[in-house]
Amino acid sequence: MTQDGAPLAPGLYIVATPIGNLGDITIRAAATLAQVETIACEDTRVTGKLLKHLGIAKPLWRYDDHSAPKDRERLIEAMRSKPVALVSDAGMPLVSDPGYRLVIDAKEAGIPVTALPGANAPLTALALSGLPNDRFLFAGFLPNKEKARLDMLEELAPVRTTLIFFETAPRLGKSLAAIAAVMPEREVAVARELTKFYEECRSGTSAELLAHYTANPPKGEIVLLVGPPGEGSETDPAHADAMLQDLLKTEKASKAVAQVAKATGMDRKALYARAMELKGA
Template identity: 55%
Template sequence: MQTDFSPGIYIVATPIGNLADVSARAAAILEAADIVAVEDSRVTAKLLRHLGLHKPMRPYHDHSGERERDDLIAAAQQGVVALVSDAGTPLISDPGYKLVRAAREAGVMVSSAPGPNAAIMALSISGLPTDRFLFAGFLPTKEKARADILTEFKPLRATLIFYESGPRLGRTLAAMAELLGGSREAAVARELTKRHEEVVTGSLGDLAAQYDAQTPKGEIVLMVGPPVEQSVEASEDDIEAALLEALERLPTSKAAGEVAQRFGLDRKELYVRATALKSRG
C-alpha cells in the first residue's frame, strides 16, 4: 500500500454509514495528510478514531469563502491536504468543487480516493433503470422553485435521483406525484449500509400516500423512474382487457397501478375503472 503521497489536494470518499466501508487507500491518504479539510470536525473525528489517527482538521463547508480556499491551496503546495465530507464522496451535493477549481487554476495537484456514494448505491439496489440517470441533489424548499425544477425534469428519459430529509419527504413525494404523474415508478432508500437499511418501491402516488403521515428517520435518497412511453394505439378495449387481466392476479390498487404504468395513464382514474369492473364481474 502506498504510504508516500505528493503534495496536493486529495478528495477522499468516506463511509456513508458503516465505517467498515472506508477503503485502504482512503485510510492511507488520511494517515499521510498534513491537514484534513472537513464539513464537521465531530463527524470526521469519529472516522479518524476508528482508524487510530489524530490529525489537524480545518473546516471547509457551505459557508467557507475565498480565504479558507486560499489557505488550503497554500498548504497543498507544500503538503498533503485531504478533503472529506461528513459521508460519501466530496463534491456530490456540497461546495468542494470551488476548492478543486481554484487548486487547478493555481497549478496544485488534485487526486481522489474514490469510494462510497449514497446516490449510486441507492440506484444500484432500487430496481429502477440505470442506463441513464440524473443526480439533482436537494430540491428547493420553496414550492414554486421546486415546481419549476420538477417541470423541467418531467420529460427527461432518465432515472432522477434526489437527496431528501425525512420531514420533507411526504411533501416532496406529493409534489412529484402531481407534477410528474402518480404512476411514475419511484423508490425511497434510507439508512444505507446501516442496520436498518431500507428501500421502499412503488408508484409516486402510492409512496406519497404512504409517507403522507409518516416521517422516516435518516438520510434519504429519493429516485424516480423515467416517464413511460404512452401507447398511441391503445384503445379503450385494450385498456379494459389489460385491467381485467391484471385484476385476476392483483388487488385493485396494484392492478390499476400496473396498467397505468404500462399505458402512461392516471392511476386514480384507472382505479375507479378497475373498481367498477371488479364489481361487475
C-alpha cells in the same frame, strides 16, 4: 506513502468516506488520511469519529458552505508544500457540497489534484431500487419552494432516465406530493439509512409512498428516485385517461391537462377536449 512506498506529494487529495457503515472506508482512503498533513472537512465532529475509528490523529480544518474565501486561500497555500485531504461528512466530496470551488482554485494554482473513489449514496440507492440503471440523472436536492420544486420536476419529466435526488426526512412528503402532481404514473423509490442497521428501500407510486411515510414519518438521510416514463405512454389513450381522471378529482381541468401533457408529451388541445368529456361523464 504511495503504492511504491514514496511519501505523498504535496497537493489536494479528494477522499470518499463511508455513507453510514464505517467498514466501507477503502484501504487506500485510510492510508491516505494517515499520511496527509491536514484534513479539510464539513464537520470536525463527524470526521473526528471516522478518524478515531481508524486510529488516526490529524489536524482538522473546517471547510463548508459558510467558509470564507480566506479559509480556501489558507488551504490552497498549505497544498503548495503539503498533502491535504478533502472529505465530506459522508460519501464522495463535491457531490452537493462546497468542495468544487476548492478544486477549481487548486487547479488554477497549478496544484495537483487526486481523487480516491469510494462509497456513494446515489449509486448505492440506484443499485437497491431496481429501477432502470442504464441511464440516470443525479439532480441534487429539489428546491425548497413549492413552485420551484414543481418547475424542476416538470422540466425533468420528459427526460427518459431514472432521476435521482437527495432529500431530507422533513421534506420528503412535500417532494412525494410534487412528484404525484407532475408524474403520478411513475415508479418511485425511497432509499434511507443506506448501509446502516435500519437500511430501507421502499418502492411504489408517489401516492403510495406518500401515504406510507405520512403514517410512518421517516428518519435519516434519504435518496429519492423516480423511474423513467414508460414506453408507449405518450400514445396510450387509456393511460392518459387514467391520469386525467385521477388529477381531475383534485385539480382544475387546465392544470390537470398541463400535468398530463408534460408527463406524456401528448397534445394539450386533445387532452383538454378529453378532460371535458370525462368531466361531463
